[in-house]
Amino acid sequence: MIHDFVHRWDQDHQAPTVAAAARDIARRALLPAAAWWAVLVGIGLLIHGPLNDLQAESAVNRWFAARRTPTLDTVSLYTSNMALTFVIIGTAVAAILLLWWRTRQWWYAILPGLAVGVQSAVFLSTTLVVGRERPEVEMLDEAPPTSSYPSGHTGAATALYLTFALLAQRIRTPWLRVLVTVLCLLVPFAVGTARIYRGMHHVSDVVMALVNGTVAAVLAWRYLRLSPPSSSEAARPAA
Known part of the structure; x- marks a missing residue:
């Protein structure tokens, strides 16, 4: 089942209409994302309210x-900056253009942008509702206007780089496929750790952002209803 999910794009190369893709985005990505948003907000309000912001954190x-040391400050700065808004958007756009050029399949190429977009919509609306304060330690970055829960940097990095890890499963060289996959999966954890180190987020902010980014990537990956291959295509040997 996991194999089928990871490789769901490998067989169907039939171009959907823009209307069909938009309809599937609404039904299979945005509607489930709205349900997930309610869960994420509920957990945030529970933490920020009855659980008294989880003071143990x-x-x-x-x-x-x-x-903190000067060296770790510098490393954490560069790691955190990997998930700055303009870096994430620029990386996603570059990936979309590259995928579109390589595959000529716009409905496949938009996956990184869709994952980042879903994550951002859920994150921004959640942080406005929950309004959790930043940790009570010296912050090494200027606090953005959004509140602490969940971590936007971590969520964006998770959505984008988990999508990259899924895309990397098409790499035919085994050692390169494994290497790229591992590196992509490590990025969100590195970003999340850097955000905690720099005093910008609580642990639960980062944990829920990891979940939020994962949900966004999964919804984006499965947004389109794919057509099963015909009997002739199924019988054709793999290239």
């Missing part, structure tokens, strides 16, 4: 703050 932020 403050010890983690203080632990990281007490171990």
Whole structure:
């Protein structure tokens, strides 16, 4: 089942109409994302309200703050900046153009942009509703206008690089496929750790952002209803 999900784009190369793709985006990506948004908001309000912002998490932020060094400050800055808004958008656009050029399949090429877009919509609306404060440690970055829950940097990195990891399964060289997949999967965790280290987010902000980005990537990956291959295509040996 996992194999079928990961490789769902490998056999069907029939071009959908723009209207059909838009309809599938609405039904198979946006509607489930709205349901997930309600869950994410509910968890955030629970943390910010009855659970008193999970005060035990403050010890983690203080632990990281007490171990800051100039070298780690620099490394965490560059790691965190990998998920800046303009970096994520620029990387997604570049990936879309490259995929479109290589495959000539616009409905496949839009996957990175769709994943990032779904994540961003859920993240922005959630942070406005929940309104959680930043950790009570010195912040190494200027706080954006959004609140702490969930981490936008981590969510965006997860949505984009998990999609890249799925796309990487088409790489035919085994060692290169594994290497690219592992590197892509490590990026969101590196970004999340950097955001905690720099005092910008609580642990639960990062954890829920990882989940949010994963949900966005999964919804984007399965947004289009694909046609099963015909009997002649199924019988054709793989290239």
